[in-house]
Amino acid sequence: MDRAVAQARLAEERGEVPIGAVIIRRGEVISEAGNRTRELNDPTAHAEVLAIRDACGALGQERLEGCDLYVTLEPCAMCAAAISFARIRRLYFGAEDPKGGAVTSGVRFFANPTCHHSPEIYPAIGEAESAAMLRAFFQTKRGPED
């Protein structure tokens, strides 16, 4: 998760919402990414989606069986479904996201019958650091008076 947090910090330095993700297989980093929605003008360029696309590219396959994904924030519905399609084995995430999450919040995608593969789910891994980083980011964006 430390590497995912580092990716989140790099995203923040680029002016993006600080969220980072890493994909690991057999102890080896296959891909790592931070949010790039603004830089790429691409609303689908969440850290998880970029990490999944990079990992699939690196391995030359459409599925990531045996791969684990670490991400600093609870995935949204887009990313949860992408994680399912990619057949990720284990999902470790940091802060919960009651406003936009789709794992333990919102639509709880992995528990729905239209989800055909659910990873093992490990929430609240390194939660405090990820949450503090996001809180600080949004406080700065809103300005001190909000």
Place this chain on the structure above:
Amino acid sequence: MDRAVAQARLAEERGEVPIGAVIIRRGEVISEAGNRTRELNDPTAHAEVLAIRDACGALGQERLEGCDLYVTLEPCAMCAAAISFARIRRLYFGAEDPKGGAVTSGVRFFANPTCHHSPEIYPAIGEAESAAMLRAFFQTKRGPED
């Protein structure tokens, strides 16, 4: 929707699940795409995601306000969330997808409080043709005895 169906047919010719999408703004086609998950080894390369990414790239912006999306099959949770993030104005879709859809089926993403923008939704547009194409595709894949 005819152009979306044409994209679905092109996808089928490439060996992909036959689903196509088109994005229109003020009567003009901004992007059109078919599924490319196999070709690109990318489980996120659904027709809607590709069309959104292309449209954002073409317009140089992260949001597609005032744009309408036509797709031959009910979007999944990944695509529904991407449609929301992109601020698509109107969503027209063909066949409903009770097994994997997320609009009128499954998690009904646009009706959830964690969805912060919902398009106007027009289901069952050109439904018969889209459904027949998908049915024929999966029958061929399974073989005649199934």
